[in-house]
Amino acid sequence: MPPRVEDLLRELAPQVLGVLVRRYASFDEAEDAVQEALLAAALQWPKAGVPDNPRAWLVTVAARRLVDQVRSDAARRRREDGLALATPQSALLARPADERPESDRDDSLALLFLCCHPDLSPSSRIALTLRAVGGLTTAQIAAAFLVPEATMAQRISRAKQTIRNASFALPEAGAERAERLGEVRHVLYLVFNEGYTASGGADLTAPELSAEAIRLARLLHRLVPDDAETAGLLALMLLTDARRPARTGPHGELVPLAEQDRGRWDAALIAEGVELISRTLPRGQVGPYQVQAAIAAVHDEAADADATDWPQILALYELLERFGPNPMVTLNRAVAVAMVHGPAAGLELLATLEGDKRMARHHRLLATRAHLLELRGETGPAAEAYREAARRTTSAPERRHLTERARRVEGAEG
Numbered sequence: 042m043p044p045r046v047e048d049l050l051r052e053l054a055p056q057v058l059g060v061l062v063r064r065y066a067s068f069d070e071a072e073d074a075v076q077e078a079l080l081a082a083a084l085q086w087p088k089a090g091v092p093d094n095p096r097a098w099l100v101t102v103a104a105r106r107l108v109d110q111v112r113s114d115a116a117r118r119r120r121e122d123g124l125a126l127a128t129p130q131s132a133l134l135a136r137p138a139d140e141r142p143e144s145d146r147d148d149s150l151a152l153l154f155l156c157c158h159p160d161l162s163p164s165s166r167i168a169l170t171l172r173a174v175g176g177l178t179t180a181q182i183a184a185a186f187l188v189p190e191a192t193m194a195q196r197i198s199r200a201k202q203t204i205r206n207a208s209f210a211l212p213e214a215g216a217e218r219a220e221r222l223g224e225v226r227h228v229l230y231l232v233f234n235e236g237y238t239a240s241g242g243a244d245l246t247a248p249e250l251s252a253e254a255i256r257l258a259r260l261l262h263r264l265v266p267d268d269a270e271t272a273g274l275l276a277l278m279l280l281t282d283a284r285r286p287a288r289t290g291p292h293g294e295l296v297p298l299a300e301q302d303r304g305r306w307d308a309a310l311i312a313e314g315v316e317l318i319s320r321t322l323p324r325g326q327v328g329p330y331q332v333q334a335a336i337a338a339v340h341d342e343a344a345d346a347d348a349t350d351w352p353q354i355l356a357l358y359e360l361l362e363r364f365g366p367n368p369m370v371t372l373n374r375a376v377a378v379a380m381v382h383g384p385a386a387g388l389e390l391l392a393t394l395e396g397d398k399r400m401a402r403h404h405r406l407l408a409t410r411a412h413l414l415e416l417r418g419e420t421g422p423a424a425e426a427y428r429e430a431a432r433r434t435t436s437a438p439e440r441r442h443l444t445e446r447a448r449r450v451e452g453a454e455g
Contacts, residue, residue, distance in 0.1 A: 043087055045091075046082075046083065046086050046087055046091065047083075049091065049095060050079050050082055050083065050099075050176055051175060051176040051177075051256070053095060053096050053099055054075060054079060054173075054174065054175070054176030055148070055149040055152045055153075055173065055174045055176075055260075056096060056148070056149060057075050057078065057096060057099045057100050057103055058071060058072060058075045058148075058152060058173055058174075059148025059149060059151065059152050060100050060148070061074060061075060061100065061103055061104060061107060062148070062152070062155075062209045063148060063209060064104075065104075065107060066209070067107075067205075068155065068201060068204060068205060068207075068209065069201040069202065069205050070107050070110055070111065071103070071107060072172070072173050072201060073106075073107075073110070074103040074104070074106040074107035074110065075099070075103045075173075076172075076178070077102075077103070077106045078099045078100075078102040078103035078106060079099070079176060081102055082095070082098070082099060082102070148209075149174065149260060149264060150211060150261070150264040150265070151209055151210060151211050152173060152174055152209075153170065153174055153225045153257075153261065153264075154211060154212065154221050154222075154225060155204060155207060155209055156169040156170040156173050156174055156204075156228075157170060157221065157224045157225045157227075157228050158203070158204045158207055159221070159224065160203055160204065160207070161200050161203055161204065163227075163228070163231065164196065165196055165197075165199065165200035165203070166200075166224070166228045167228055167231055167232055168182055168186075168193060168196050168197050168200060169197060169200045169201070169204075170228050170229075170232070170257070171185075171232065171253065172197055174257060174260075175253050175256075175257060177253065179193050179194050179197060181249070182197075185235070185236075185247050185249060185250050186235070222265065222268065222271070223270075225261065226261070226270060226271060226274050226330065229254050229257050229258050229261065229274065230254075230274060230330070232250055232251075232253065232254040232257075233250070233251050233254035233255070233258075233278050233281075233282075235247065235250055236248060236249065236250025236251030236252070236253075236254060237251050237281060237282065237285070238436070248285070251278070251282055251285070254278060255275070255278045255279065255282060258271070258274055258275040258278055259275060261274075261275075262275050269321050269324055269326070269327075269328065269331060270328040270329075270330050270331060271330075272317055272318075272320075272321040272331075273318060273321055273328060273330035273331030273332075273333070273334045274330040274334075275314075275317060276314045276315075276317040276318040276321065276330075276331075276334035276337075276338075277314075277330055277333045277334035277337055278314075279310045279311075279313050279314035279317070280310070280311060280314035280315070280318075280334060280337035280338055280340075280341050281337050282307070282310060283306050283307040283308075283310035283311045283314065283341060284298070284301060284306050284307075284341070285307075286305040286306065286307065287301035287302050287303065287305040287306055288301065289438070293438060294438060294441060294442060294445075295438045295439060295441070295442040297442075298340065298346070299346040300346075303344070303345065306341065311338075311341045311342075314334065314337070314338065314341070315338050315341070315342065317334075318331065318334040318335055318338055322335065327360075328364070329361055329364045332357055332360055332361045332364075333361065335357055336354055336357045336358065336361075339353055339354050339357070340354070349380075351377055351380040351381050352381055354377045354380075355374065355377035355378060355380075355381050358370060358373055358374035358377050359374065361374075362374065368394055368397050368399055368400040369405075371390065371393070371394055372391070372394065372400070372405060372406060372409055374390065375387045375388075375390040375391045375394075375409060375413070376409060376412070376413075378390050379413050379416065384413040384414070384416040384417040385417060387413045388410065388413050388414070388417070391406065391409060391410055391413065394406055402433065403433070404430040404431075404433035404434040404439070404443075405430075407426050407427075407429050407430035407433060408426070408427065408430040408443060410426050411423045411424075411425075411426035411427040411430060411443075411446070411447075411450075414426060415450055420450045420451065420453060423447075423450050424447040424448075424450040424451045425447075427443050427444070427446045427447035427450065428443070428444065428447045430443045431443035431444045431447070
């Protein structure tokens with residue numbers, strides 16, 4: 042499928058689904074119908090050309106599929122009859138979407154809120170968001186998260202059943218909407234992180250997931266342009282993803298930040314991210330995504346590793362910890378402490394994480410300890426810690442990197 046068609050379909054997917062859910066009040070059936078319409082468009086448009094009104098074409102085809110489904114599924118007759126009775130006969134004929142005033146309405150934000158419903162588990166929110174808002178197929182989502190397609194299909198099906206009766210409307214402005222918006226941001230953050238550093242498998246990254254997270258973050262920022270934390274999240278993604286070209290070597294091996302060729306970083310993404318966070322930070326209350334973006338900006342603006350402003354990074358991590366205890370933030374702060382006050386001070390801070398059940402045996406804690414021990418000149422314990430970290434990670438590239446690091450440390454000792 043040509044990139045232009047694929048990009049257009051993914052942009053229109055949430056808009057079309059929003060129209061159908063609002064019209065027929067049935068998320069489950071509407072989502073299935075939209076997926077069929079997207080598939081039909083993917084097969085037809087590259088040959089026949091993109092219609093003059095592609096959104097109306099998709100809504101019309103999806104509506105016809107939904108109506109056919111409602112009429113033909115005898116096993117759900119009672120619910121279907123209720124839907125048919127509640128729907129005007131003219132709508133059952135599935136007239137073009139642009140004949141209805143509501144067809145120009147963009148329900149993408151309401152759809153994002155629905156897919157990130159608090160009754161869903163984090164994994165279900167991610168899967169449903171990628172399918173319903175991102176337009177990814179079940180097979181694509183399953184492949185990205187390294188699970189069987191049948192498993193992912195069941196997860197999505199259960200998620201749709203869970204929210205089948207949920208209200209398709211934006212929460213009232215105030216605390217509830219802010220909380221739900223925070224859940225949407227968190228889902229996009231998790232998707233991006235999984236794409237930037239895959240939690241398992243043979244590859245270090247899953248670029249399609251990071252790209253989709255950035256696309257959806259851009260959409261969310263467009264829908265809530267005055268929300269500083271959404272702008273901060275987008276800036277964080279851009280500033281982080283800018284380093285992707287330099288994160289792996291010619292054979293897919295992991296390249297640490299300090300050793301990366303900064304000439305390969307994406308200057309356009311860095312400029313966009315820096316501009317976005319520079320415009321956002323002075324506007325009002327600062328949130329954790331904005332602080333993380335500021336940290337990323339300090340790294341990205343340094344000409345080389347030695348030029349990194351570690352005191353500023355340490356101050357930002359101290360600010361970040363004020364938003365709530367987070368062992369990963371403490372882990373990163375320990376590195377900044379080591380760079381400013383010496384590795385012994387960093388190791389002392391790391392020791393406070395050993396009693397945290399979430400981190401005590403985590404490979405990142407072990408790898409960070411190994412790095413600080415190496416900086417301190419304790420090559421034997423450093424090599425041992427690197428090997429233990431390698432045994433605990435589920436990422437093949439990280440395992441190879443940590444094992445090689447242990448060998449390098451032992452070689453330096455000899």
